[in-house]
Amino acid sequence: MPYSMMLDSGHGGSDPGAVYRGRREKDDTLRLTLAVGEILQENGIEVLYTRTTDVYLSPYERAVEANQAGVDFFLSIHRNSYPTDNEVMGVESLIYDLSGLKYQMAQEINEQLETVGFVDLGVKARPNLVVLKRTRMPAVLVEAGFINSDTDNELFDSNFQDIAQAIATGVLDTLENAGVLKEPETPVEQTKYRIQVGLFRNRNNAARQQEALEDRGFPAYIDQWKQYYRVISGEYDMLDEAVAAQRRLKRAGFETLLIQ
Ligand SMILES: [Zn+2]
Structure with missing residues (x-):
């Protein structure tokens, strides 16, 4: 059985998430989540999504969806915001507590995103976030830059594919290092x-x-x-x-x- 992941694109539908000058978090997260999912799928991960369109789901529904699907990992993608515009920038990953595979993956994702140009604001424990608390599998929530930072948005738009690749690489490297990702099957040498x-x-x-x-x-x-x-x-x-x-x-x- 391939390793399976539920990819969760933050917000959606009636919930736009953070908004900055008409830019809505829910649109950025959907686009980025789908791009990350495509790369993961190409690398042998079985990818499921909480949403692939602009629909509303409560955080609790997202966790339930992952639990019912019985996936191995839950990865939620968001964009951050700060009370004052253009004051803080960078990536941040949130996990239930600072331990285990999720901690390794969160750090790895941040490091990969740093190579694309984001400031690494670190990995934080957020035990009260529903998608981290209610999911029965390890879960990471990535805040891919601040939506009210022009610098981060510029990076997000001009390096979009690199950002998707960085997140996917962070995931894949972590799983490979942990030995939970089965090596892709080498084609059987054909008898000549x-x-x-x-x-x-x-x-x-x-x-x-x-x-x-x-x-x-x-x-x-x-x-x-x-x-x-x-x-x-x-x-x-x-x-x-x-x-x-x-x-x-x-x-x-x-x-x-x-x-x-
Ligand atoms: Zn969000």
Whole structure:
């Protein structure tokens, strides 16, 4: 089973979140959450969303949604605001308490966001936030810059994709380091059919055979097998292709052996 995460885009619908000069937190969070989710999904995480459109959900409903889905992790994305405009800027992550995987992830996300240009305001414990308190899985709430900071907004708009990537990298690095993310399955090495045209103790003889094949227009290379040098003429994914090639070699007077 892939590692699963509920991505929660803050606010929505009748709740715009923080608003600054017509800019609404709920729009920024939705856009960023979807972008982060896309990257996580591409990296093998099973991604669920509390919302993918402009709808209202209470914080409690969000937690319940995650609990019912039984996801492994809950990541909420918000934008911050400060009573005075353009006074504070930077990223901040909130977690229930300063421990465990969520703490590692919150720190990692902040660090990644710092490389994009945000000031790192640190990780804070907020045990009373509903989405952190009511979720049964580890949860992180990222405040991706202040919506009433022109500096942060400028960064948010001009480096949007880098910001999404930074959050996703923070998530993925943390999960990989913790060993909870299974390595992506390496594609099974396909069995190749190879045609051996000679097995020699002496490398010179093998080289002579290789030349003879090449002179007749056949592919050929030498590889070492135990104490022998074997001359291989062609590798094929499909058995019938290998058999056809074998037939052509036989007609040209070569003795062949099909190996894998
Ligand atoms: Zn918010």
